[in-house]
Amino acid sequence: METAARKTTAEKLAEKNGITFYRINSEKFKTNRVDIFFLDRLERERASANAILPSVLKRGCSKFQTQRELEIRMEELYGAVVDGGCNKKGETQIVSFHMSHIADKYTGKGDKLFDKCSQLLMCILQNPVVEDGGFKASVFRQERDNLVDYIRSRINDKMRFSFLRCIEEMCRGEAFAIPDEGYESDALLLTPQKTYEIYQQMISSYPCYVYMSGSIDDESAYRFIEQFSQIPRTDTGRTGTCEVKKNVSEVRRVDESMDVNQGKLCLGFRTNVEPTSPDYYPLVVYNGILGGDVHSKLFQNVREKASLAYYAQSVLEKYKGLMIIMSGIEHANRDKAEKIILRQFEDMREGNITREELDATKKSLMTGIKTMQDSQGAIVDFFLSQHLIGEGDDFESMARKIEAVTIDDVVRVAQNVQLDTIYFLKPDNPQPAHQDE
Amino acid sequence: MADYRTINYDRLGETLYEYDHPSGLKAFLVRKPGYNKKTALFATDYGSIDNVFKKSDGQVMHVPDGIAHFLEHKLFEQKEGNMLDRFSKLGSSPNAFTSFNQTAYYFSCTDLFEENFRMLLDYVQNPWLTDENVEKEKGIIAQEIRMYEDDPDWRLYFNLLGCLYVNHPIKIDIAGTVESIQRINKELLYECYNAFYTPGNMVVVVAGDVDPDRVFTIVDNMIKSKDKGRPEKHYPDEPETLNAEYREQKLQVSMPLFSMGIKDPVRLSGYELLKRRTAIGIILAAIMGRSSELFNRMYYEGLINDSFQFDVSMDQSYGFVNWGGQTTDPEKAAQEIRSEITATVERGLDEAVFERLKKAHTGVFIRTLNSTDIIAREVMDCYFNRTNYFDLCRVFDELDVNYTNSVLRDLFARKTALSVIKPV
Numbered sequence: 001m002e003t004a005a006r007k008t009t010a011e012k013l014a015e016k017n018g019i020t021f022y023r024i025n026s027e028k029f030k031t032n033r034v035d036i037f038f039l040d041r042l043e044r045e046r047a048s049a050n051a052i053l054p055s056v057l058k059r060g061c062s063k064f065q066t067q068r069e070l071e072i073r074m075e076e077l078y079g080a081v082v083d084g085g086c087n088k089k090g091e092t093q094i095v096s097f098h099m100s101h102i103a104d105k106y107t108g109k110g111d112k113l114f115d116k117c118s119q120l121l122m123c124i125l126q127n128p129v130v131e132d133g134g135f136k137a138s139v140f141r142q143e144r145d146n147l148v149d150y151i152r153s154r155i156n157d158k159m160r161f162s163f164l165r166c167i168e169e170m171c172r173g174e175a176f177a178i179p180d181e182g183y184e185s186d187a188l189l190l191t192p193q194k195t196y197e198i199y200q201q202m203i204s205s206y207p208c209y210v211y212m213s214g215s216i217d218d219e220s221a222y223r224f225i226e227q228f229s230q231i232p233r234t235d236t237g238r239t240g241t242c243e244v245k246k247n248v249s250e251v252r253r254v255d256e257s258m259d260v261n262q263g264k265l266c267l268g269f270r271t272n273v274e275p276t277s278p279d280y281y282p283l284v285v286y287n288g289i290l291g292g293d294v295h296s297k298l299f300q301n302v303r304e305k306a307s308l309a310y311y312a313q314s315v316l317e318k319y320k321g322l323m324i325i326m327s328g329i330e331h332a333n334r335d336k337a338e339k340i341i342l343r344q345f346e347d348m349r350e351g352n353i354t355r356e357e358l359d360a361t362k363k364s365l366m367t368g369i370k371t372m373q374d375s376q377g378a379i380v381d382f383f384l385s386q387h388l389i390g391e392g393d394d395f396e397s398m399a400r401k402i403e404a405v406t407i408d409d410v411v412r413v414a415q416n417v418q419l420d421t422i423y424f425l426k427p428d429n430p431q432p433a434h435q436d437e
Numbered sequence: 438m439a440d441y442r443t444i445n446y447d448r449l450g451e452t453l454y455e456y457d458h459p460s461g462l463k464a465f466l467v468r469k470p471g472y473n474k475k476t477a478l479f480a481t482d483y484g485s486i487d488n489v490f491k492k493s494d495g496q497v498m499h500v501p502d503g504i505a506h507f508l509e510h511k512l513f514e515q516k517e518g519n520m521l522d523r524f525s526k527l528g529s530s531p532n533a534f535t536s537f538n539q540t541a542y543y544f545s546c547t548d549l550f551e552e553n554f555r556m557l558l559d560y561v562q563n564p565w566l567t568d569e570n571v572e573k574e575k576g577i578i579a580q581e582i583r584m585y586e587d588d589p590d591w592r593l594y595f596n597l598l599g600c601l602y603v604n605h606p607i608k609i610d611i612a613g614t615v616e617s618i619q620r621i622n623k624e625l626l627y628e629c630y631n632a633f634y635t636p637g638n639m640v641v642v643v644a645g646d647v648d649p650d651r652v653f654t655i656v657d658n659m660i661k662s663k664d665k666g667r668p669e670k671h672y673p674d675e676p677e678t679l680n681a682e683y684r685e686q687k688l689q690v691s692m693p694l695f696s697m698g699i700k701d702p703v704r705l706s707g708y709e710l711l712k713r714r715t716a717i718g719i720i721l722a723a724i725m726g727r728s729s730e731l732f733n734r735m736y737y738e739g740l741i742n743d744s745f746q747f748d749v750s751m752d753q754s755y756g757f758v759n760w761g762g763q764t765t766d767p768e769k770a771a772q773e774i775r776s777e778i779t780a781t782v783e784r785g786l787d788e789a790v791f792e793r794l795k796k797a798h799t800g801v802f803i804r805t806l807n808s809t810d811i812i813a814r815e816v817m818d819c820y821f822n823r824t825n826y827f828d829l830c831r832v833f834d835e836l837d838v839n840y841t842n843s844v845l846r847d848l849f850a851r852k853t854a855l856s857v858i859k860p861v
Contacts, residue, residue: 031807142737261583262584
């Protein structure tokens with residue numbers, strides 16, 4: 001009754017000057033898309049400059065000198081998107097750009113959108129508006145202000161803020177503590193000239209991955225590769241390794257007060273499992289059982305049984321080997337919540353795990369793997385992750401590895417997971433809990 | 438075999454299957470060949486604004502704020518345990534949401550679709566409420582409410598609605614308040630359930646690579662209740678004037694946030710609603726979209742940043758537009774936008790700009806068809822407003838600059854309200 005789903009693969013089309021080109025072909029999507037990732041080692045002196053590049057480049061290029069002209073052009077191309085961003089995976093900072101457009105057959109006009117949109121993307125990447133040996137000063141200043149405002153606005157989202165603060169405290173002194181977009185004080189010191197130098201390094205020397213997805217024919221794909229390969233490159237390969245193993249001697253507690261209603265409790269753990277380790281997939285299952293989904297120990301015990309929270313979950317940072325448990329609670333329930341959370345953590349270590357928990361977790365992970373293949377963005381992110389750690393897993397081999405995980409495997413990785421930091425965003429004026437107990 | 442209709446949208450490469458169950462329940466399937474993911478949704482035309490209604494015996498009920506959302510939480514509870522557990526044992530992700538006008542229960546899965554689908558249709562028809570499980574939920578929902586109290590965007594939005602609306606319950610927080618939910622009990626929840634969870638008031642939508650015969654046969658077998666019609670909803674009269682022009686709140690934010698809006702007094706349903714909503718979207722894009730002179734001027738001045746957004750919300754019982762984001766100066770931003778709106782109302786939209794934006798919006802619509810979740814939700818939303826999501830294609834064909842300009846002159850000449858969040 002169902003159409004057999006085709007295997008989702010990333011076909012390597014070319015590798016030139018430290019740029020690797022892949023194509024992920026699928027007819028089922030309405031859109032075509034190109035994603036470009038430039039990789040740099042996460043270091044304080046470059047982090048803010050890397051982070052500002054996408055916003056500066058989006059402000060115009062030789063052919064479309066202003067943001068407005070670019071936007072008008074994208075509207076003419078049926079609401080095409082040309083965008084960029086910056087994040088980190090482990091201690092690698094990733095400056096990314098992408099374009100997407102609806103497939104030609106949906107325009108009803110026989111337009112050739114791939115070439116036009118690729119040209120737009122290449123124009124902002126290759127030909128930014130330059131003056132006095134740097135980016136255009138007025139535009140640059142605005143984007144610097146925006147970056148500073150963006151960094152400051154971290155406090156607006158309390159859940160994310162407490163999560164990031166927990167990681168910062170836990171990893172202080174390590175590169176991973178550097179936020180995705182760098183620090184405010186560094187951003188304030190950026191100049192159009194210095195940042196332009198970093199831009200030139202990015203374009204000419206950062207290792208680069210390019211993914212084309214949708215229904216892109218050979219001719220268009222190779223024409224794009226040809227165009228991209230004209231960028232002069234000197235390969236320096238600035239990615240490095242990421243230290244995952246750390247022995248925690250003492251659990252650190254950090255309390256910060258803020259004028260908020262709900263307290264946010266974040267517990268940071270070191271899993272001591274590297275993404276290439278055979279223990280990695282057991283760790284994924286471990287995290288799923290502990291706090292991955294509605295069947296998890298945290299959701300069941302903190303929310304469903306104790307009614308202490310609306311959310312209680314754990315997430316993994318794959319590359320740095322971290323696990324963070326998060327929950328939003330009343331100030332008065334802090335100790336109670338912490339105790340229940342740590343009890344679940346101990347249960348994992350002691351092997352109090354049922355067959356049902358293991359099965360539900362694996363099934364949920366399997367669903368996740370299949371579902372990822374229905375989103376172009378998720379497919380690209382999956383293959384980038386695999387390529388970053390040099391592992392050749394595809395969706396099928398990842399599924400097989402997860403399927404093979406046993407309770408013993410989970411208990412084994414549990415022995416090495418160590419609590420490192422407990423962060424609490426504390427309401428300034430605690431109100432009485434609305435609990436009946 | 439269930440007797441259903443097949444509608445092909447060749448230009449979109451989509452097929453819609455539509456089935457009328459004898460009980461009055463409507464069911465849709467949008468088939469997505471090649472997709473692993475299947476999304477199914479079972480929804481009732483009942484949301485947070487339905488706090489006054491007339492039961493079939495003629496009695497008018499006034500129920501506590503937040504009860505539709507509370508009921509949504511509680512339906513997961515069944516005699517034999519929590520539905521979340523049963524879905525997750527099959528590896529699927531169940532969830533639900535309550536909006537102003539709808540409550541929807543859904544899951545997405547890749548395997549065992551039929552088993553999941555039967556479970557969804559079953560539990561939504563079989564509430565299991567006890568005094569104890571109702572009490573237990575109050576702690577969880579209280580924390581959900583507290584979380585939103587700390588969410589500046591959410592506060593900004595509801596403060597704007599509080600400015601726009603004098604009487605309409607859309608101004609009330611969807612989850613209610615920590616106080617209002619204390620008044621909710623098992624009996625009231627059953628009253629609401631029995632009034633609104635009737636087949637004629639509900640819809641089933643499936644999106645994914647599944648067979649229509651199988652889907653509708655399951656619907657046929659699983660829907661137990663008989664036709665009970667639709668409950669009578671009571672909304673208070675809403676004047677055309679604003680409740681307030683300005684509201685301000687202080688919260689832990691890095692810089693001020695502003696949100697502005699206009700209340701639309703025109704009530705429509707069906708195709709006309711879709712058409713007006715689309716026209717308003719294009720007008721907003723023309724005035725303050727990324728390609729507009731205004732957006733770029735304010736962005737250059739540092740008055741707004743990338744967080745700036747705009748939106749149209751339209752239902753049979755309410756309609757409004759809103760826009761905003763972070764700003765260095767809420768009053769100045771508001772002033773610039775107000776003058777630009779006035780100027781645009783006077784001169785009308787340029788035809789070339791209108792055509793370009795129509796093209797862009799067509800692209801945005803096509804993109805939504807990549808996601809089974811979005812499709813399911815939009816098909817439901819349109820059905821409750823007596824229209825069809827795929828009719829957007831026709832809207833884009835038929836919409837012209839004259840009609841759009843008449844909407845512009847009618848709606849955008851009205852007063853705007855301003856909601857501001859300032860740093861503590």
